[in-house]
Amino acid sequence: MLGLEAKDFRLLILVAILTMAAPFLLNPFPEGSGLAQFNAGYPDLMQRFVIFGIFAIGFNILFGLTGYLSFGHAAFLGVGSYAAIWMMKLLTMNVIPAIIVSVIVAGIFSLAVGWISLRRSGIYFSILTLAFAQMSYSLAYSVLTPITGGETGLQPKVNDPRILDGALTEGGTPKANLFGLEMGSSIEWGVGNWLFTFNAGYYVAAIVMLAAFYLSIRIFRSPFGMMLRAVKSNQQRLNYTGLNAKPYTLAAFVISGMYAGLAGGLMVAMDTQVGAERMFWTASGEVVLMSILGGVGTLIGPVLGAGAIKYMENILSKINSDILHTWFAFLPDGLEDFVVTLIYPFIGKGWHLTLGLIFMAVVIFLPGGLVEGGQRIARLFGRKKKSTDTPDGKTTPAE
Amino acid sequence: MEAIILQVLNGLDKGSAYALIALGLTLIFGTLGVVNFAHGALFMIGAFCAVTLSRILTLSHTIVDETQKDFLGNPLKVEVPYVYDWFGQATGDVIIDWAVPLSILFAIPVMVAIGVLMERGLIKHFYKRPHADQILVTFGLAIVLQEIIKYYYGANPIPTPAPSAFVGSFDFGTMLGFEANQIIYPYWRIIYFAFAAIIIGAVFAFLQFTTFGMVVRAGMADRETVQLLGINIDKRFTLMFGIAAAVAGLAGVMYTPINSPNYHMGMDFLVLSFVVVVVGGMGSLPGAVLAGFVLGILESFASMREVLAILPGLNQIIIYLVAIIILLTRPRGLMGRKGVMED
Amino acid sequence: MGILEVKNVGKRFGGLQALGDVNLSVTENTVHAIIGPNGAGKSTLLNCLVGKLIPDTGSVMFDGQSVLGRKPYEINQMGISRVFQTPEIFGDLSVMENMMIPCFAKRDGSFRPNAFMDMFKDREIVERAEQMLEEMNMADARNDNAATMSRGNKRRLEIGMCLAQEPRLLLLDEPTAGMARADTNNTIDLLKQIKEERDITISIIEHDMHVVFSLAERITVLAQGTPLVEDTPDNIKGHPKVREAYLGETQDAA
Numbered sequence: 001m002l003g004l005e006a007k008d009f010r011l012l013i014l015v016a017i018l019t020m021a022a023p024f025l026l027n028p029f030p031e032g033s034g035l036a037q038f039n040a041g042y043p044d045l046m047q048r049f050v051i052f053g054i055f056a057i058g059f060n061i062l063f064g065l066t067g068y069l070s071f072g073h074a075a076f077l078g079v080g081s082y083a084a085i086w087m088m089k090l091l092t093m094n095v096i097p098a099i100i101v102s103v104i105v106a107g108i109f110s111l112a113v114g115w116i117s118l119r120r121s122g123i124y125f126s127i128l129t130l131a132f133a134q135m136s137y138s139l140a141y142s143v144l145t146p147i148t149g150g151e152t153g154l155q156p157k158v159n160d161p162r163i164l165d166g167a168l169t170e171g172g173t174p175k176a177n178l179f180g181l182e183m184g185s186s187i188e189w190g191v192g193n194w195l196f197t198f199n200a201g202y203y204v205a206a207i208v209m210l211a212a213f214y215l216s217i218r219i220f221r222s223p224f225g226m227m228l229r230a231v232k233s234n235q236q237r238l239n240y241t242g243l244n245a246k247p248y249t250l251a252a253f254v255i256s257g258m259y260a261g262l263a264g265g266l267m268v269a270m271d272t273q274v275g276a277e278r279m280f281w282t283a284s285g286e287v288v289l290m291s292i293l294g295g296v297g298t299l300i301g302p303v304l305g306a307g308a309i310k311y312m313e314n315i316l317s318k319i320n321s322d323i324l325h326t327w328f329a330f331l332p333d334g335l336e337d338f339v340v341t342l343i344y345p346f347i348g349k350g351w352h353l354t355l356g357l358i359f360m361a362v363v364i365f366l367p368g369g370l371v372e373g374g375q376r377i378a379r380l381f382g383r384k385k386k387s388t389d390t391p392d393g394k395t396t397p398a399e
Numbered sequence: 400m401e402a403i404i405l406q407v408l409n410g411l412d413k414g415s416a417y418a419l420i421a422l423g424l425t426l427i428f429g430t431l432g433v434v435n436f437a438h439g440a441l442f443m444i445g446a447f448c449a450v451t452l453s454r455i456l457t458l459s460h461t462i463v464d465e466t467q468k469d470f471l472g473n474p475l476k477v478e479v480p481y482v483y484d485w486f487g488q489a490t491g492d493v494i495i496d497w498a499v500p501l502s503i504l505f506a507i508p509v510m511v512a513i514g515v516l517m518e519r520g521l522i523k524h525f526y527k528r529p530h531a532d533q534i535l536v537t538f539g540l541a542i543v544l545q546e547i548i549k550y551y552y553g554a555n556p557i558p559t560p561a562p563s564a565f566v567g568s569f570d571f572g573t574m575l576g577f578e579a580n581q582i583i584y585p586y587w588r589i590i591y592f593a594f595a596a597i598i599i600g601a602v603f604a605f606l607q608f609t610t611f612g613m614v615v616r617a618g619m620a621d622r623e624t625v626q627l628l629g630i631n632i633d634k635r636f637t638l639m640f641g642i643a644a645a646v647a648g649l650a651g652v653m654y655t656p657i658n659s660p661n662y663h664m665g666m667d668f669l670v671l672s673f674v675v676v677v678v679g680g681m682g683s684l685p686g687a688v689l690a691g692f693v694l695g696i697l698e699s700f701a702s703m704r705e706v707l708a709i710l711p712g713l714n715q716i717i718i719y720l721v722a723i724i725i726l727l728t729r730p731r732g733l734m735g736r737k738g739v740m741e742d
Numbered sequence: 743m744g745i746l747e748v749k750n751v752g753k754r755f756g757g758l759q760a761l762g763d764v765n766l767s768v769t770e771n772t773v774h775a776i777i778g779p780n781g782a783g784k785s786t787l788l789n790c791l792v793g794k795l796i797p798d799t800g801s802v803m804f805d806g807q808s809v810l811g812r813k814p815y816e817i818n819q820m821g822i823s824r825v826f827q828t829p830e831i832f833g834d835l836s837v838m839e840n841m842m843i844p845c846f847a848k849r850d851g852s853f854r855p856n857a858f859m860d861m862f863k864d865r866e867i868v869e870r871a872e873q874m875l876e877e878m879n880m881a882d883a884r885n886d887n888a889a890t891m892s893r894g895n896k897r898r899l900e901i902g903m904c905l906a907q908e909p910r911l912l913l914l915d916e917p918t919a920g921m922a923r924a925d926t927n928n929t930i931d932l933l934k935q936i937k938e939e940r941d942i943t944i945s946i947i948e949h950d951m952h953v954v955f956s957l958a959e960r961i962t963v964l965a966q967g968t969p970l971v972e973d974t975p976d977n978i979k980g981h982p983k984v985r986e987a988y989l990g991e992t993q994d995a996a
Contacts (some may be wrong), residue, residue, distance in 0.1 A: 319530075
């Protein structure tokens with residue numbers, strides 16, 4: 001189906017169903033119940049799931065397949081975002097040109113950065129990408145303020161030219177749309193105590209994500225993808241087998257840069273704003289965390305990792321000590337306080353601590369990430385079914 | 400001329416910090432072959448050692464002072480630091496004032512212990528794993544360490560002043576025969592530079608002139624042979640990790656009066672320090688020190704008004720720019736050895 | 743005129759003259775062994791042939807074209823394949839994938855970004871790789887992870903991968919180094935079989951005299967960076983200069 005092996009096609013369909021039904025699946029708890037805060041089915045967060053999913057899928061094509069660890073991919077995301085916002089300022093609030101241009105611009109930029117950085121490998125490559133990204137960030141913050149808006153960033157303004165759009169109605173604000181369908185518009189559906197929100201922007205982003213995911217499956221299964229894995233496995237043998245590793249890795253770098261640009265463009269399509277902090281190196285670090293956490297070199301891993309981190313960032317961080325106290329109210333007072341004190345550092349503002357610990361645990365004990373964890377659990381329950389999403393039924397561990 | 404001297408001086412203190420962190424990073428990489436992304440966190444913990452000690456020294460108990468009245472006429476409650484009780488008020492004040500230098504004594508055992516603990520508890524399991532894994536696990540550790548500090552000390556910078564004797568500036572200009580107030584330089588920065596020079600000298604002397612250092616250097620060059628000679632190199636390498644942690648920590652302690660410590664200062668310095676190490680040449684100790692000072696001074700020159708007028712924003716990117724140029728023209732950095740980290 | 747013509751090649755590393763003035767001619771469809779004591783410059787010479795090193799002086803011609811200044815992958819595409827001392831294979835990939843990569847390289851050249859095709863649907867490549875696995879007696883191991891194989895089998899796979907490219911010249915760098923006797927004999931048999939079945943020139947660097955005299959038709963003896971003699975195996979066996987190089991000077995040269 002669609003040129004995919006049966007098991008890959010099943011995986012794609014599964015992901016498609018999950019993303020389409022996400023507004024239900026992520027809102028399992030009724031409104032007003034104590035567990036409602038674990039609901040992640042609101043548009044803002046769901047959009048972030050799929051957008052960072054795209055970012056991580058792209059990053060995984062570079063890091064997962066070739067083993068080249070880039071610490072500067074946020075720069076491509078940022079450049080994509082700036083390109084998109086300028087399309088919205090100059091051309092139209094329709095998201096299509098914004099997204100297309102963001103991919104192209106990020107592609108060109110990553111071609112330049114990759115062409116230089118890929119002259120070196122190992123940690124030198126990591127440092128070069130980091131240096132380029134930090135330079136982009138610093139320039140966006142300072143000298144390039146006329147293009148980037150500096151510290152304040154950029155938003156579409158009422159009086160921007162937007163040559164393809166008609167004049168705004170009096171008092172109207174520019175809103176991102178897809179041929180008139182506003183990204184911010186949602187349909188709400190109440191069933192009993194449950195409230196489900198179907199957001200136009202989310203579905204646009206989700207469909208783009210599915211396309212990006214499909215593309216990455218094709219790349220993984222192609223001769224090109226195999227060459228990339230060969231680059232990671234043994235570059236020496238590759239060179240002495242008559243294959244030039246450089247254009248292969250550069251192509252992978254540019255593809256992953258374009259994925260990052262796509263994610264950046266979609267971000268702008270959703271919230272119509274951009275700031276330089278999007279390019280800071282910690283943002284590059286975040287996508288590394290996502291890929292590792294989910295399972296580097298696997299198809300679905302990066303998406304899982306992106307989801308897990310964004311969920312923690314948005315849900316875990318909202319739990320405060322009051323909520324903890326209500327949870328453990330059944331315990332005797334002294335014990336309740338003790339338990340709350342014990343847990344408190346790991347939640348709320350301390351969610352980064354939990355993230356760091358989980359990340360370390362994954363690197364130490366579970367180099368294949370959540371995907372490997374899932375496989376181990378599946379094996380534990382005696383299911384002999386082979387993994388559905390790794391090349392040839394074997395994980396390619398992080399390197 | 401005045402401006403040039405001033406910029407060189409300005410570059411020295413930042414350069415000192417880069418050089419000290421890069422020195423520790425290189426020690427760890429050279430001895431253990433580990434790329435330690437948690438090294439910036441060690442610098443940060445060092446800085447918080449100073450914060451902690453100054454808090455300990457100002458720990459107070461409340462007494463009711465009958466001699467003073469508040470505006471309602473009640474006896475005033477006064478906070479009295481314990482050090483007053485022990486040493487008397489005058490000495491106590493001096494001790495509190497000198498909290499930062501005193502922290503050096505406090506930080507050395509703490510940092511060595513943290514370093515040894517890190518090596519035995521975590522890093523040693525990663526000797527045989529790929530460099531990318533080492534980067535990732537230490538990156539995770541760095542996040543954990545800085546979050547722990549954030550939990551206990553909050554997210555805001557904590558001002559930690561230098562002893563009052565060192566507040567103020569020194570007029571270099573008059574000494575060199577220029578007009579007054581042309582080249583003024585804060586006392587503490589002079590001290591920081593001198594301190595860094597002493598530490599760097601001590602580390603080199605230690606490696607050069609002691610038997611221990613000799614074994615470590617031999618181990619850096621060829622670990623297996625040294626082990627074949629029946630020398631327990633592992634124990635020494637563990638201690639080297641502790642020393643490297645202490646160097647980073649001391650750099651942090653002394654840096655607190657220059658910039659108030661906050662929980663993410665380690666990460667800020669780490670990124671730059673890695674660039675410094677790579678520019679200097681992975682695995683080269685003199686390269687790390689040289690690159691630290693060179694980049695610190697270049698950064699300070701790039702922030703001159705005259706330079707910024709021609710090339711705006713240069714100060715923000717100069718280090719990265721230099722790193723890119725060096726890596727492309729001299730793949731092994733300024734003084735790097737052949738074959739390090741190239742696979 | 744041989745298929746490989748090495749003329750006046752010299753290479754110096756700092757103060758060490760690794761190769762003095764090497765002249766070598768390898769005739770097409772023969773097995774030509776290069777032997778010599780440790781430090782004689784055998785590996786340096788080999789690296790000059792495949793593009794890993796560039797000689798300071800002299801020329802290396804393969805089939806009438808110079809190989810100097812070309813990258814290893816370009817030289818490989820000219821028809822020179824190299825087998826390494828320790829088997830170099832793609833350890834993270836399956837045996838089948840290992841075999842498919844040289845097939846792609848042979849057909850598609852050094853770079854072709856065909857990212858949308860399922861590699862296992864490329865009948866031509868799959869059939870060719872399967873055929874090569876059959877010939878190497880490795881069809882059963884098709885889906886195994888290459889890293890898990892025995893050293894002898896890794897060597898077999900590596901030779902198979904080189905043959906899949908149908909090279910005109912196969913260079914082997916101590917192909918039996920560190921192997922058990924049984925594996926060594928298997929490798930000798932494999933190479934004999936290759937020699938009989940194919941039009942291929944084989945150049946072999948070897949320490950093990952058993953391997954050399956089982957296979958070689960011509961032997962060049964290298965000592966201290968210069969060729970001492972070149973002759974047939976029978977003549978080499980009793981040659982006084984060779985004895986001297988091996989027995990008299992080994993201690994110094996090692």
